[in-house]
Amino acid sequence: MSILVDENTKLLVQGITGRDGSFHAGQMIEYGTKVVAGCTPGKGGQDVHGVPVFDTVQEAVNVTGANATVIYVPAKFAPGAMKEAVDADIPLIICITEGVCVNDMVDIYHEVKAKGLTLIGPNCPGVISPDKAKIGIMPGPIHKPGKVGVISRSGTLTYEIVYALTEMGIGQSTCVGIGGDPIVGSNPRDILPLFESDPDTEAVVLVGEIGGDEEERTAEWMKSNFTKPAFAYIVGASAPEGKRMGHAGAIVSGNAGTAESKINAYNSVGVPVAKTIDEVAEMVKAHFG
Amino acid sequence: MNIHEYQAKQIFKEYGLSVPEGRLATTPEEVVAAYEELGPIAAVKAQVHTGGRGKAGGVKVVKSVAEAREAADAILGMDIKGHTVNKVYVEAGADIAQEAYLSVLIDRSAKNIGYIASAAGGMDIEQVAEETPDQIIRFGTNNYDFPEAEAQAAAVKLFGSEEAAPAVAEVMRTIFKIFLEKDAQLVEINPLVLTGAGEVVCLDGKMSFDDNALFRQESVVAMRDMQEEDENEIEAKAKGLSFIQLDGDIGCMVNGAGLAMATMDMINLYGGDPANFLDVGGSSNPEKVVNAFKLILASGRVKAVLINIFGGITRCDDIAKGILTAFEQMEINLPVVVRLAGTNAEEGKALLEGSSLIPATSLSEAVKKTIELGKGASA
Numbered sequence: 001m002s003i004l005v006d007e008n009t010k011l012l013v014q015g016i017t018g019r020d021g022s023f024h025a026g027q028m029i030e031y032g033t034k035v036v037a038g039c040t041p042g043k044g045g046q047d048v049h050g051v052p053v054f055d056t057v058q059e060a061v062n063v064t065g066a067n068a069t070v071i072y073v074p075a076k077f078a079p080g081a082m083k084e085a086v087d088a089d090i091p092l093i094i095c096i097t098e099g100v101c102v103n104d105m106v107d108i109y110h111e112v113k114a115k116g117l118t119l120i121g122p123n124c125p126g127v128i129s130p131d132k133a134k135i136g137i138m139p140g141p142i143h144k145p146g147k148v149g150v151i152s153r154s155g156t157l158t159y160e161i162v163y164a165l166t167e168m169g170i171g172q173s174t175c176v177g178i179g180g181d182p183i184v185g186s187n188p189r190d191i192l193p194l195f196e197s198d199p200d201t202e203a204v205v206l207v208g209e210i211g212g213d214e215e216e217r218t219a220e221w222m223k224s225n226f227t228k229p230a231f232a233y234i235v236g237a238s239a240p241e242g243k244r245m246g247h248a249g250a251i252v253s254g255n256a257g258t259a260e261s262k263i264n265a266y267n268s269v270g271v272p273v274a275k276t277i278d279e280v281a282e283m284v285k286a287h288f289g
Numbered sequence: 290m291n292i293h294e295y296q297a298k299q300i301f302k303e304y305g306l307s308v309p310e311g312r313l314a315t316t317p318e319e320v321v322a323a324y325e326e327l328g329p330i331a332a333v334k335a336q337v338h339t340g341g342r343g344k345a346g347g348v349k350v351v352k353s354v355a356e357a358r359e360a361a362d363a364i365l366g367m368d369i370k371g372h373t374v375n376k377v378y379v380e381a382g383a384d385i386a387q388e389a390y391l392s393v394l395i396d397r398s399a400k401n402i403g404y405i406a407s408a409a410g411g412m413d414i415e416q417v418a419e420e421t422p423d424q425i426i427r428f429g430t431n432n433y434d435f436p437e438a439e440a441q442a443a444a445v446k447l448f449g450s451e452e453a454a455p456a457v458a459e460v461m462r463t464i465f466k467i468f469l470e471k472d473a474q475l476v477e478i479n480p481l482v483l484t485g486a487g488e489v490v491c492l493d494g495k496m497s498f499d500d501n502a503l504f505r506q507e508s509v510v511a512m513r514d515m516q517e518e519d520e521n522e523i524e525a526k527a528k529g530l531s532f533i534q535l536d537g538d539i540g541c542m543v544n545g546a547g548l549a550m551a552t553m554d555m556i557n558l559y560g561g562d563p564a565n566f567l568d569v570g571g572s573s574n575p576e577k578v579v580n581a582f583k584l585i586l587a588s589g590r591v592k593a594v595l596i597n598i599f600g601g602i603t604r605c606d607d608i609a610k611g612i613l614t615a616f617e618q619m620e621i622n623l624p625v626v627v628r629l630a631g632t633n634a635e636e637g638k639a640l641l642e643g644s645s646l647i648p649a650t651s652l653s654e655a656v657k658k659t660i661e662l663g664k665g666a667s668a
Contacts, residue, residue, distance in 0.1 A: 102502075160548060
């Protein structure tokens with residue numbers, strides 16, 4: 001099994017006629033993801049890689065029964081695209097777009113929660129359940145089906161960790177890139193319960209970075225709610241205070257959000273924290289023997 | 290993006306908030322002229338994008354022309370946490386009866402727009418939160434409606450005054466409007482004061498903005514003070530790179546922000562000192578690689594460079610071609626270690642064979658090698 005996405009996922013691609021949307025729609029189809037519809041306002045009736053394009057999300061859902069959507073539209077249109085998906089009650093909304101204004105995320109975040117939907121991102125690589133479905137921009141071939149769940153705030157760093165795991169023969173159940181923005185739709189505490197109840201996930205790798213207090217809160221939550229073995233890796237120990245390190249969310253203010261605070265939080269609940277990428281994979285490998 | 294106190298107050302004033310009369314000055318003569326206009330009591334305040342101005346001696350109350358000149362001489366040109374003071378704001382003195390703290394910001398924990406208010410004004414709010422958390426009032430909104438009831442309740446507590454409460458609530462309402470209309474991430478007034486005459490005045494003002502919203506905030510962009518920004522960081526942004534100058538001597542070029550941080554951490558872990566953070570993005574465009582090299586080498590301190598690329602959708606052979614083209618276009622006499630992994634890594638490595646670039650297979654090997662080579666090289 002896996003979480004969030006699998007062979008039953010019927011995917012809508014918002015922004016499918018754009019450069020990125022079109023390219024990645026092709027990559028996802030090639031991987032085996034069931035892409036059932038595309039959406040670009042004003043381009044309804046066209047098709048991209050043989051996938052029908054609709055003017056509105058609601059129309060795409062009505063006609064194709066899409067149960068998940070991925071958003072590749074430019075940052076200034078992304079909040080509107082997310083809202084359209086929320087209004088159409090799509091259970092899983094994945095927003096890849098980077099550079100979305102944080103203030104625009106406040107009501108979207110709370111509306112998604114109120115409606116019981118799931119939003120992943122923005123500013124994320126997406127979600128992949130190896131050999132079942134890939135939704136996003138991650139390179140398919142580095143993944144391998146298996147029993148380790150991965151949750152990460154970063155893109156290429158996730159690929160590095162997945163690659164290291166795969167190289168050591170450790171496969172993944174599902175890899176979730178939750179995104180690097182200050183407000184993202186899903187946090188580790190939203191994803192971990194899914195891994196907890198997924199019978200095929202036997203261990204979890206958590207990749208975090210400086211900024212915010214999400215890792216600290218995750219650790220606190222795990223203490224009494226998560227029973228599977230977990231391993232963590234935190235980047236940004238060498239980052240200077242007050243500077244935004246690429247990801248909008250990766251900023252240290254005073255003592256809040258430091259790598260040290262996050263590492264201590266995980267250690268205090270028995271989650272070992274690796275110092276390097278290779279060490280994460282080695283820890284998991286050692287656990288499975 | 291940050292703005293100065295005098296700019297924040299300009300915005301406050303436009304929105305009808307009460308701020309003391311003030312003048313911006315860049316020379317002692319201008320400070321004296323401003324004092325003569327605003328005295329007999331005035332404050333001379335350093336305008337820099339950093340906190341702790343008061344502690345650093347960057348804020349002085351003056352009561353005569355001589356004192357104004359003395360303060361100007363002391364503050365202009367002063368260094369506060371690495372920021373040189375080029376401007377001061379001269380402000381008419383206020384008759385302070387009580388001081389409070391008020392801010393509205395993006396609350397990352399609650400994922401909402403949150404207010405922080407405290408009767409303990411004029412102090413470091415982080416310290417207040419740490420030492421006397423019961424003095425902190427917090428409330429917020431999950432949408433874009435002003436939290437009227439909570440604001441009215443908090444407004445009474447700020448100065449412990451029913452009389453001042455409507456004016457305090459109005460300040461809360463106004464900074465909410467400013468926050469939304471300007472796409473701010475923080476609007477902070479510390480202190481918000483109650484004067485002897487019962488007026489509520491913003492004695493200080495601090496605002497920061499979401500870079501992602503600047504495309505729709507022309508008036509905010511116009512307030513950007515280039516003297517406060519790192520020239521290289523701005524140039525990098527214009528060229529689609531994310532760059533931050535650090536103090537070390539090991540340059541690094543990485544694709545992806547998280548991986549770039551991981552690479553810096555590993556340089557530290559193995560005893561080196563990173564010279565920069567640089568996310569080159571997913572592109573294999575040789576021009577981007579050339580620009581990245583220029584930024585990395587600009588400090589003159591760099592002794593060796595590590596290129597760490599994880600090919601995902603971007604193929605490593607494309608990246609390798611980009612690096613080679615960049616090397617043809619500029620003269621680089623430093624050791625450069627390249628580590629390629631992921632999609633088409635082998636093809637990429639094959640392309641780099643025979644060049645002066647030093648290959649490495651794993652990231653740890655690459656980091657160790659770069660540090661080692663940096664020790665033997667001269668900047």
